[in-house]
Amino acid sequence: MKNYTKHVIGVMSGTSLDGIDIAYVKINKTPNYTFEILNATTVAYTKQWKSALKEGFHLLGEELTKLDADYGVFLGETIQNFIKENNITNVDFISSHGHTIYHNPAKNYTLQIGNGPNITSITGIKTVCDFRSQDIALGGQGAPLVPVGDMLLFSEYDYCLNLGGFSNISMNENNQRIAYDICPVNIVLNHYVSSLNLEYDDKGAIAESGTVDLTLLNELNSLPFYNLAKPKSLGYEFIVETIFPIIDKYNLDIKDILRTFVEHVAMQIAKKTNSDTTKKMLVAGGGVYNTFLIDRLQYYTKTKLIIPSDTIINYKEALVFALLGDLKDEGKNNCLKSVTGASKDHSSGVVYEF
Secondary structure (H helix, E strand, O other): OOEEEEEEEEEOOOOOOOOOOEEEEEEEEEEOOEEEEEEEEEEEOOOHHHHHHHHHHOOOHHHHHHHHHHHHHHHHHHHHHHHHOOOOOOOEEEEEEEEEEEEEEEHHHEEOOOOOOHHHHHHHEEEOOOHHHHHHHOOOOOOOOHHHHHHHHHOOOOEEEEEOEEEEEEEEEEOOEEEEEEEEHHHHHHHHHHHHHHOOHHHHHHHHHHOHHHHHHHHHHOOOHHHHHHHHHHHHHHHHHHHHHHOOOOOOOOOHHHHHHHHHHHHHHHHHOOOOOOOOOEEOOHHHHHHHHHHHHHHOOEEEOOOOOOOHHHHHHHHHHHHHHHHHHOOOOEEHHHOOOOOEOOOOOOOOOO
16 A cells, blocks of 8 residues: 555535635554644625525525536635735645535435536646545445544544534444434524524524423433434434424523523434443534533433634534545545445545636
């Protein structure tokens, strides 16, 4: 197995619509994988882009095709600005997740927009994208994809938890890496706090001021998804068709909705972790900054929560997609059947270069 060093730009846009995470990463294989995040930034979405991406779920045909192309141009220009601002001269390739519009593996489809050819044409750099479609075609969930990075870059932790639009967890079980989505997080919390003209609930302060509605909590905790066998994944469809209708019928104050949903999230995640006090769980993603949520999670689990540096919290997914692109570039497997339920391990992603 050859040793090498590559310089990759990883790009991630999460379902919570916080912005575009861009990380310029040095990846070493010697023969284990190590990394260094050389530059990183989050480019916040304008109101127009946030609205366009949110409404993308309702678009059809030509309008959705145009959004894909326009978003690809926007990503390309944003990445090009990042390269210029940081005086970056050495990039082997760009690895872009895109932005998820649809994700419904039960019906055999997923869609991440962010037109790869447009990114390549604007930056002049080889681009790897569309990491999920092949896994869906092979009978998998197409998600989560980050566990390969957890396994290769963060193996010292018993669990790796991401708190983003959704929460997902990965771990080793019976000498295999397994992972799955647990429940929605920021995509729901941010939706309700937006009615207060806020982007997010800072440190969970509004939620902490609320009261748990036990009837709502029990209904949320009894959702069938939580008892489904692994592997399993969630998409925005689950929020629109299931979560919002349940919450909205209770007509609660926003603070009580937030308080109840935080409790729900903490309980669902804690159920998936070992009660052994010697276990460690790395926690990353924007939800880490909701300190009230972290406190409630630690209340329910004996597993020690490890909060890494801000760089890892904010850019772990962009880092991992840089690694997934590297694995694709090397023709190595970056999707594991033990994680997604696909018929085989495989090397996923589409490469564009001119």
